[in-house]
Amino acid sequence: MSVNTAVFTAEGQRLLSRRMTRLFPLGLAAAMIVGVIIAMLTVGDEGVHFVDDIASGVYGGIPGDNSTQVLGPLGFLVPIMAFVIGASFFGADQKTGMIEQLLTWEPRRSRLLLGRITSGAAAIFVVAAALSAFVVMMLYILSSATGSTDGAFDIWPTVLGAIVRSGLTGAIFFALGFGLTVLVNSSVASIVGFLIYVFVIETALVQPLLPKWSVWLPMTNADAFVSRNGVGQGGFFEGVEILNNQLPNFHHGWIAAGLLLAAWSAVACGAAVMVFNQRDID
Amino acid sequence: MSAGLRGPHSGRRNTEQVGEIHDHARDNHQPTGTDDKVGHMTAIVEIQQLRKEYSSRGRGSIVAVNDLNLTIGQPGTVHGFLGPNGSGKTTTIRCLLGLVRPTAGNARVFGADSRTEFHAVADRVGAIVENPKLFPNFSGRKNLQLLATLGRIEQRRVDEVLDIVRLGDRGDDTFESYSLGMKQRLAIAAALLKDPELLILDEPANGLDPAGIAEMRVLIRTIADQGKAILVSSHQLAEIEHVCDEVTIIANGELIRSGSLDHVRDADGVERVIVSIPQREEAMAVLRAAGMTVSAMANAADFTIEAPKTDAGRINQILAEQGLFLEGLRADRATLESAFLSLTGTSDGDRGGKTRIHNDQREAQS
Numbered sequence: 001m002s003v004n005t006a007v008f009t010a011e012g013q014r015l016l017s018r019r020m021t022r023l024f025p026l027g028l029a030a031a032m033i034v035g036v037i038i039a040m041l042t043v044g045d046e047g048v049h050f051v052d053d054i055a056s057g058v059y060g061g062i063p064g065d066n067s068t069q070v071l072g073p074l075g076f077l078v079p080i081m082a083f084v085i086g087a088s089f090f091g092a093d094q095k096t097g098m099i100e101q102l103l104t105w106e107p108r109r110s111r112l113l114l115g116r117i118t119s120g121a122a123a124i125f126v127v128a129a130a131l132s133a134f135v136v137m138m139l140y141i142l143s144s145a146t147g148s149t150d151g152a153f154d155i156w157p158t159v160l161g162a163i164v165r166s167g168l169t170g171a172i173f174f175a176l177g178f179g180l181t182v183l184v185n186s187s188v189a190s191i192v193g194f195l196i197y198v199f200v201i202e203t204a205l206v207q208p209l210l211p212k213w214s215v216w217l218p219m220t221n222a223d224a225f226v227s228r229n230g231v232g233q234g235g236f237f238e239g240v241e242i243l244n245n246q247l248p249n250f251h252h253g254w255i256a257a258g259l260l261l262a263a264w265s266a267v268a269c270g271a272a273v274m275v276f277n278q279r280d281i282d
Numbered sequence: 283m284s285a286g287l288r289g290p291h292s293g294r295r296n297t298e299q300v301g302e303i304h305d306h307a308r309d310n311h312q313p314t315g316t317d318d319k320v321g322h323m324t325a326i327v328e329i330q331q332l333r334k335e336y337s338s339r340g341r342g343s344i345v346a347v348n349d350l351n352l353t354i355g356q357p358g359t360v361h362g363f364l365g366p367n368g369s370g371k372t373t374t375i376r377c378l379l380g381l382v383r384p385t386a387g388n389a390r391v392f393g394a395d396s397r398t399e400f401h402a403v404a405d406r407v408g409a410i411v412e413n414p415k416l417f418p419n420f421s422g423r424k425n426l427q428l429l430a431t432l433g434r435i436e437q438r439r440v441d442e443v444l445d446i447v448r449l450g451d452r453g454d455d456t457f458e459s460y461s462l463g464m465k466q467r468l469a470i471a472a473a474l475l476k477d478p479e480l481l482i483l484d485e486p487a488n489g490l491d492p493a494g495i496a497e498m499r500v501l502i503r504t505i506a507d508q509g510k511a512i513l514v515s516s517h518q519l520a521e522i523e524h525v526c527d528e529v530t531i532i533a534n535g536e537l538i539r540s541g542s543l544d545h546v547r548d549a550d551g552v553e554r555v556i557v558s559i560p561q562r563e564e565a566m567a568v569l570r571a572a573g574m575t576v577s578a579m580a581n582a583a584d585f586t587i588e589a590p591k592t593d594a595g596r597i598n599q600i601l602a603e604q605g606l607f608l609e610g611l612r613a614d615r616a617t618l619e620s621a622f623l624s625l626t627g628t629s630d631g632d633r634g635g636k637t638r639i640h641n642d643q644r645e646a647q648s
Contacts, residue, residue, distance in 0.1 A: 096417060097413065
């Protein structure tokens with residue numbers, strides 16, 4: 001086993017063995033179950049239609065269409081979950097002294113950090129994708145119980161794509177959380193800062209007040225990437241690129257949104273490695 | 283107790299070759315301490331002119347270690363590293379492990395510069411820095427298994443080291459449920475996983491009860507007797523005295539004294555005898571008049587005289603001629619504690635503190 005493989009394997013196992021990695025997704029899954037139960041009890045005569053709901057989640061509603069974006073919330077919840085897990089994967093281990101312990105085993109800091117990031121991102125990809133698949137499964141159950149599942153198997157590539165993108169979003173935000181936590185050297189500061197950013201700065205301030213800037217921001221792009229929407233000033237729900245390009249406020253598509261997220265994350269991780277390499281561990 | 287200790291790097295990977303640091307001794311399973319291609323000796327630990335300053339915002343710098351020199355050359359040696367709290371012991375150890383970057387000077391382990399080349403020798407060094415640092419929610423065994431995976435060590439070694447530290451039957455309990463003594467032992471097990479040639483233990487007896495300290499003492503001595511070099515920092519002086527072959531004392535980040543245990547114990551080079559006599563004050567006056575240096579002790583009947591024990595007859599004669607008869611006279615065997623206190627002056631509580639260099643002092647120095 002090479003050194004890189006050893007670091008990747010050990011740190012991936014370490015992440016998956018942590019309570020945070022298990023309990024956060026399980027909590028979200030439990031919330032989904034509760035949501036489905038509530039939906040079953042309150043859904044009207046129309047019921048839930050699997051294809052319509054999934055399709056609206058994947059492609060976005062046509063303007064004026066009020067159908068529910070079923071996978072849309074994952075574009076919001078998965079980044080938060082992944083960021084918190086990423087932040088605590090460094091912060092908690094820093095606090096308990098595990099980072100110091102690990103550096104006596106693998107003193108090459110870049111290798112240790114990048115090994116942790118890549119193995120953690122891979123693990124969170126799986127966790128986030130599994131959570132998304134679980135949501136789809138719950139919707140299928142809800143649809144079969146209250147509405148219809150007609151045509152469900154015809155759209156499986158579309159559904160699979162959404163699941164994979166959700167997993168990738170999780171991986172990217174894991175790395176972002178890890179990197180930013182290394183930089184500020186505190187998981188509490190990193191997580192609290194991120195939540196303030198998400199709920200106050202990006203959602204309540206930048207999006208309504210500075211729409212030109214919002215197209216570059218992580219949560220806007222995460223939502224677009226998972227939902228396969230374009231990103232535009234003020235936000236809109238257009239999934240078809242041709243249609244998007246014809247709209248006056250279109251800025252970039254879902255692929256660019258994913259690349260932009262990856263770039264944010266890479267910058268954070270790169271800076272983290274540079275800072276960590278120079279830092280005294282004490 | 284020692285089963286598995288000496289395993290010939292049991293389950294180990296091959297040492298990674300990194301440039302000039304590749305160690306032939308290890309490949310050839312020689313004990314340690316020797317280098318190298320040209321056959322000359324390389325110290326296990328060699329610290330030269332080590333200095334570490336921490337900046338203290340707006341208040342100049344704090345010097346944690348100041349021009350420290352230290353050498354550990356022999357395998358199978360327990361080297362005590364002593365100093366008051368805040369004297370720079372842990373900073374020195376962190377420098378040795380590449381965790382902290384020296385401001386000046388260098389620290390070498392098996393010939394490798396700790397700052398830039400420690401990775402080449404990391405699998406020959408096991409270390410505990412300050413408290414046991416393992417993940418609280420994982421079992422002892424799980425913690426070790428993950429470290430073994432990271433170090434590419436066979437998993438069977440985990441059970442071996444758990445047995446060495448007598449935690450085999452508690453290996454599946456979570457780390458947070460362990461007593462402090464068990465945590466210390468598990469941390470030692472983690473350090474032993476690599477079957478290291480050098481073991482660095484920072485305050486391993488901290489917080490242990492007397493039975494735990496005695497157990498730790500036996501464990502350290504057993505490991506050293508298996509041919510491993512051990513650097514153990516502590517302020518549990520009596521325990522150090524029991525297990526160490528060599529001692530280094532630092533204060534204010536500076537070397538105070540280093541050498542064999544006897545050399546350090548004999549700190550001021552003055553032999554003393556302890557006299558017991560009911561008429562202490564009278565006897566002390568008589569001996570002072572005879573030109574001797576005497577000092578009262580806490581016990582009301584005892585005092586010390588700076589004299590070799592071969593002078594016992596003469597002392598007895600001087601006192602007897604004045605009608606003063608001894609109840610006892612014995613050599614005052616210096617202890618490490620007395621030497622430590624004498625050398626570091628820790629009774630004033632300040633010697634161990636770090637030196638603060640104010641900006642104006644720094645300017646004056648430069």
